[in-house]
Amino acid sequence: MKHFLKETDFxxxxxxEVFALAREFKAKRGRNATPILAGQTWAMIFSxxxxxxxxxxxxxxxxxxxxPLFLNKNDIQLGRGESVEDTAKxxxxxxxxxxxxxxxxxxxxxxxxxxxxxxxxxxxDFLHPCQIYTDAFTMTERWAxxxxxxxxxxxxxxxxxxxxxxxxxxxxxxxANLFGMKISLSGPAEFAPGAELKAQLQxxxxxxxxxxxxxxxxxxxxxxxxxxxxxxxxxxKEDEKTERIRQMSPYxxxxxxxxxxxxxxxxxxxxxxxxxxxVEQAVLDNPRSIIFDQAENRLxxxxxxxxxxxxxxxx
Ligand code: CP
Ligand code: NVA
Numbered sequence: 001m002k003h004f005l006k007e008t009d010f011x012x013x014x015x016x017e018v019f020a021l022a023r024e025f026k027a028k029r030g031r032n033a034t035p036i037l038a039g040q041t042w043a044m045i046f047s048x049x050x051x052x053x054x055x056x057x058x059x060x061x062x063x064x065x066x067x068p069l070f071l072n073k074n075d076i077q078l079g080r081g082e083s084v085e086d087t088a089k090x091x092x093x094x095x096x097x098x099x100x101x102x103x104x105x106x107x108x109x110x111x112x113x114x115x116x117x118x119x120x121x122x123x124x125d126f127l128h129p130c131q132i133y134t135d136a137f138t139m140t141e142r143w144a145x146x147x148x149x150x151x152x153x154x155x156x157x158x159x160x161x162x163x164x165x166x167x168x169x170x171x172x173x174x175x176a177n178l179f180g181m182k183i184s185l186s187g188p189a190e191f192a193p194g195a196e197l198k199a200q201l202q203x204x205x206x207x208x209x210x211x212x213x214x215x216x217x218x219x220x221x222x223x224x225x226x227x228x229x230x231x232x233x234x235x236x237k238e239d240e241k242t243e244r245i246r247q248m249s250p251y252x253x254x255x256x257x258x259x260x261x262x263x264x265x266x267x268x269x270x271x272x273x274x275x276x277x278x279v280e281q282a283v284l285d286n287p288r289s290i291i292f293d294q295a296e297n298r299l300x301x302x303x304x305x306x307x308x309x310x311x312x313x314x315x
Contacts, residue, residue, distance in 0.1 A: 002312040003112040004305055005105075005121045007129045007174040008204050012150075014308055015178070019149040021304035022137045022297065025063075029300070036307045037066030040096035044122070045087075047073040047102040048235045052271065053122050053130065056298035057099050064303055069095065073102070088115030097309065103236055118309040120302075125236060126196060128167045131270045132175035134301040138294045139226065142266065154180035159224035159261065161217055162251045162278045163244070165191040168230040168270055173197060177206045184212040186220035188247045217251050224261040228268045229253050229278045245277060253279040258286065266290050 003009060010018060025034075042061050046054060054070065061068040073079045078087045084107055091098060092115040100108050100119060105126035112119040121129055136153055144152035158176060160169050164187035173193060176183035185193065192213045201210060214220050221227055232248045233241045258267055267279075267289040275281040283289060 001112075001116055001118060002309055003119045004129060004309060005108050005112060005119065006127050006200075007132055007171060007178050009129075010308070016150050017308055018133060018301065018304045019137050019140060020147070021307055022300040023149065025303045026297070026300040029063075034307075035065030036310055037061060037064040037096070040066040040310070041069050041094070042066055042097040042099060042306070043069045043071055043091055043095045044099040045071045045073055045076070045078065045102070046100075046122070047079075048123065050101060050122070052295050052298050053101060056302055057122065060299050060303040060306065063299075064306060066096075084110045085114035087111070088113075088119075092116045096313070097306065118313050120305065120309070123167060125234070126167055127171045127174070128270070129171055129175075130298065130302055130305065131168065132171045133305065134297045135172075135228075135268060135270070135294055136175060136179055137301050138268070138290060138297045139266070141293065141297075142290070150179060155182070156225040157182040157184065157223055158226040158228055159183075159221040160185045161220065161227065161229045161253055161257075162187055162248050163191055163230060163232050163234065164213065165194050166230055166234050168228075169193065170197045170200075172228065173211045174200065174204070174206075177201070177204070177210050182212075183210075184214065184220040184224070186214050186217040187251050189215055190247065217257055218260050221257060221261040221265075224265055226266045226268055227253060227258055227261050230270055231272065231274055232278050233274075248278070252277065253283050255280055255282045255286075258283050264288070268294060271295055 044057055058068040088111040097117050098119045099122050101122040103125050105124040108121045140149040140152050158181055160172050164185040173183055232244045267283050267286055269291050
């Protein structure tokens, strides 16, 4: 059974298929619906808040002819201590796919291992692969000159600023390696990419020096094609808010810092944003900020991810 728990779960040919399908779904939006999930129900177990991920998956499942079933973790027995494994086995008897947003990454791995339906990681503390695929697809909309969408990413440089140990930073390190991009991260030294990510890079066969980390944000954005940031206080880290803001404030994406990247560099943010913290409002409003294209493309890209998984599950 094929799952999408991390960026590298799709083989290179499937990656190309996801991007091509995302482009096709976007072009056809509202017409010629493709009923790939007709007669299917896909459950969504969320243990954290969400606007984009929840809505884009619910709408996307509808648009593919399926039925989305949203389950707040605390409303089901999983929230009262039923095991992850029994939950996966029971849901596998009812539904055709499972989309999960949770804290501990091992929870999505255990659900995938115990059930017999495709599982999609809709964000864990470790990774956010749906966002990375969407972001990369959004970049191809600006850069691709032909149908080789993935090829248009090769050699490009992304600079990631701020919380360089968060799920988005980890996922972008894996994503950059997968897409053949260069990545430079800049944040406080205590937030340099951690052991879990390094172990993952090793398992994937990516070199240990497959990313650069610097405490100098201007060095990180030099020659960057994309300047990327995320909130400084991820879900679950609220207790550390005051200290994180103090530590990360030198890494805020100001207009001056953005101007130090390539003259045609794009600004990207997975959202939600906290203007005045990790990014200045002027940068969010810059014509080269493509944050709302990213948000919209969650829908098209995740429909493509579900289509590829559903095709595999039918084999
Ligand atoms: N970017 C993202 O995943 O947004 P939500 O938390 O609103 O789903
Ligand atoms: N790093 C953020 C991403 C939100 C989409 C968080 O985990 O809260």
